[in-house]
Amino acid sequence: MSLIKLQKKIVPEIVELLELRYNILRNILYNEPIGRRSLAMKLNIGERTIRTEVNILKKQGLVTVGNIGMQLTEEGKDLIENLDNIIRELRGISELEKKLKDILNIKRVIVVPGNSDKSELVLSDMGKTTSIYIQKIIKDDCIIGITGGTTMAQVAEEMPAAKIAKNIQIIPARGGLGKDVETQSNSIAAKIAKKLNATYKLLHVPDNIDQKTLEGLLELPDIKEVVELLDKMDMIIFGIGRADIMASKRNLSKDIIKLLNERKAVGEAFGHYFDIKGNVVWKMSTIGITLESFKKIKSAIGVAGGESKAEAIMAISSLRDDITIITDEAAANKIIEIVNKATK
């Protein structure tokens, strides 16, 4: 039996304590310097509790607290990295990954602890984990497709800057311009490309354009160039969204929303809307990767977290059995819950 499980058995109290302090440390690290009250806000904990805990952490030499706020000491920063592994084991993340892999029947599942719906740090973690995974499998002369969304924006944000392979090309996997520039696939592709010291192409095409305009756009050399690359992608990293939320974000017409409801769309990825079995129920008319191309890409990596994304993840997992899903604990547990209910 592992050391952690052993302790969990004999001193079960440590679980909450350890996680609480871990969260405090992490939140200080990501927001330093930060005050008591702001921290209490972020963690949804009473201010006084923060105080008690921080006093202990201070006593242990992990945080310093001055009049500008609280900061981690060097020791605290070192500690937090090792703590990651403890938390993983404490929560049984490895077992969770294995279980989820079996349930979704896919090649690889990576789970980060926490719930990205409730904590932005978990979203960061997911982004970081995705980045690290990508950097591991990336090879020379790789063409990598990227989609938009807040999750993918976070991946770009957390991507460590490092030239890890030669002649990498980053391209947006589909057109579509959201309101927020930060979460557009174009911006994200550019950001990732810069971090990886790679070249990139942009795809400036709006969503939902009519067939005629589309054909016209395809004649443009700038766009044509990218479209040709779309079929040569070696890797695609994409966010997974909820069908209903994505529909409202994109201001789809009432008719289409009705259609999506009727056909029980639950998930969205690269402009395609899927039901829980992975059937395409509708797709946006824009320039971008097709489902057929998607299925042929060597490495497909989907990223999404939060329990709300559970069904969407299930839908996308049905598309290919050699897909990699990177998600969080909350989504993983929710998926397991859904499957358990269904089989009962």
Next chain:
Amino acid sequence: MSLIKLQKKIVPEIVELLELRYNILRNILYNEPIGRRSLAMKLNIGERTIRTEVNILKKQGLVTVGNIGMQLTEEGKDLIENLDNIIRELRGISELEKKLKDILNIKRVIVVPGNSDKSELVLSDMGKTTSIYIQKIIKDDCIIGITGGTTMAQVAEEMPAAKIAKNIQIIPARGGLGKDVETQSNSIAAKIAKKLNATYKLLHVPDNIDQKTLEGLLELPDIKEVVELLDKMDMIIFGIGRADIMASKRNLSKDIIKLLNERKAVGEAFGHYFDIKGNVVWKMSTIGITLESFKKIKSAIGVAGGESKAEAIMAISSLRDDITIITDEAAANKIIEIVNKATK
């Protein structure tokens, strides 16, 4: 950094909790079935505290509590073994051993956690640890000398029964009959011999006999046989006593006690009284191993615990630098304290 140290840093509370529960579990194991009140007595803890803790342990499925008392579950028993290592690391026993080895300037030091003055379980542990160590280094055709005392009695008690080598002989390292048969070297030698499936010889000689009688006894074939073996010993396992306490236990005359005080005797082993530097200040006139023989024996293993034995252990360690000392945490810390004070 090790997992334990990491946790000690971030959740320092667990230290006492873990140790408390460890002690409770151990005491239940060694005394099962045992009641709340008896247990509280043994551990010097309030009865109510035991109740709170046991409730948690019960909830965790580590102890069962019926109307005959409390017992460990199988899981609890499994746990306790792994816990040993955690406690060792928690207390930094390895570091302590290293430090003590350097201070005493001897070949090998083994420390068991706890204080054998305060807990009989620690004495058991020391006995068990000694037994295991002996069984590791024992070889075929070995002649092993044994002394008396409560510590050595515990070694015999905890010795696992196993024939681990051929043609082993166990002999008492010196004569001397105490009041309590159980702690006489004869009984202990016999007990150990039986457990190890070895042969043994006895040495029925009283303490403090005059020279003439001594010479007479040496003519007896039974005694002569053992005495000849004394010089052929391959290993000696001996308890270490405090000079003053041993003197009073043996009812030494006031003159001799005065002498021991004058010459600053602090330790006793195999009938010899030593000052802190390892000089013999007095020895009992009886049949048994001489200091010269002792220094020639291949393996010398001294066992003693409790802070009161600190100086005695220091004295005996000065005799040989290839001696092995098996002691407990309390004695180890006390020795370090004494040396620190002396060097300041």
Next chain:
DNA sequence: TGTGATTGGGTCGTATTATGACCCTGTTGT
């Protein structure tokens, strides 16, 4: 230079928990 938003630290009443000091009843071994 003022002003509002933070910051850490102080304090105090209250809720929660741990603990000590008992009681009771049942079982067991003598």
Next chain:
DNA sequence: ACAACAGGGTCATAATACGACCCAATCACA
């Protein structure tokens, strides 16, 4: 039958954690 021991119940009290405030100092920004 009795003494010794077992667990469980109860309650007042001590220790602790916590929420809800206050204050003065500091900082960013207008």
